Amino acid sequence: MSSSQNETDLDALRDHFGREMCRLRQRAALSRNQLAAALGCTPQWLYTLEKTDKTVPEQMAFDLDTYFKTEGWENDDGLFHRIYGAIRRAGQHRVMRPSFESYVQYEAKAISVRCFATQVVPGLLQTEGYARGVMDPNEPLDIQEARVVGRMERQAILTREKPPMLMFIIDESVLRRPIGGAKVMVDQIDHLIGMTESPCVQVRIMLFERITSVALGGGFILLSFEKDADLIYAESGRLSQLLEDRDTVFKAGVDFDTLMGEALSQAESIELLRRTREVYL
Known part of the structure; x- marks a missing residue:
């Protein structure tokens, strides 16, 4: 896989993470401030994740899975952690010679x-x-x-x-x-x-x-x-x-x-x- 393809995959996966977070937040009728308070972070931090401007931390993936109880969250294999894993793998390909x-x-x-x-x-x-x-x-x-x-x-x-x-x-x-x-x-x-x-x-x-x-x-x-x-x-x-x-x-x-x-x-x-x-x- 080429470097440009890896970068495209990485950007697409980050975008997917942000869109899923935004989708579940809106489906639960939560404002960004409300979700931030529930997760113990700032609304600005959530905004940057939704806009794919920040690296996705693994703990945030776990927290989102636990809060929204996504499929597999009980086994640390929820939606957001699966996307996080894909982001990490794409990132490793991107940085390797x-x-x-x-x-x-x-x-x-x-x-x-x-x-x-x-x-x-x-x-x-x-x-x-x-x-x-x-x-x-x-x-x-x-x-x-x-x-x-x-x-x-x-x-x-x-x-x-x-x-x-x-x-x-x-x-x-x-x-x-x-x-x-x-x-x-x-x-x-x-x-x-x-x-x-x-x-x-x-x-x-x-x-x-x-x-x-x-x-x-x-x-x-x-x-x-x-x-x-x-x-x-x-x-x-x-x-x-x-x-x-x-x-x-x-x-x-x-x-x-x-x-x-x-x-x-x-x-x-x-x-x-x-x-x-x-x-x-």
Whole structure:
């Protein structure tokens, strides 16, 4: 689906949400002031939602379903929440790079993920606070929110019945970069330490002083599958690519093994994480 089509769908869904809210309000013979009082918000806020000028909050969808008792509201699956879900999905398509959208689909099917991260904590390991911290503040809030939600939803592969094997090599600079501030970094480092308790997760730190040409080449992610060929995903600035060329993927696998040999062991990495955590307290 093209970017312009996604934007059209998103705008249409927001319009649908606003029109349904207006329709049910008028059918109940309620003024905007009366409905706002019942929902605990301002009439101006309802006006902006009816005119599709604002991002639709999930709680508002729940509140409208509960108030109007739309079909399925008892199971958190009422009319407004269903529209909200469609808006969120359309928003995620809108904000994803085409190659990353494809990557996410493959990631969900992978039996192993090998990631070398040089700039930020890998998305599969990010806390919500950290994910918000890496968002571009110049982007509209709805786009930022869609990206955060999408990132958190990707992490469902960590708790599925048969999670993939996950190996992360994180450059030490990532830990020293105070994304979101001290509190966010403490929470993020705690989360990294906690993730290492899973038998399916390895987290290794690449020290500053361990200079290798492979590490200077930038981050990448390798996906392996039960039957299909491996894939490599790489980003540079605003560019991204998903590759399946056998030679390229093979060389990336060799590079990852080299990086694993240069990085700290998991036990040493946990100790470094704990020491780094103290710096942010």
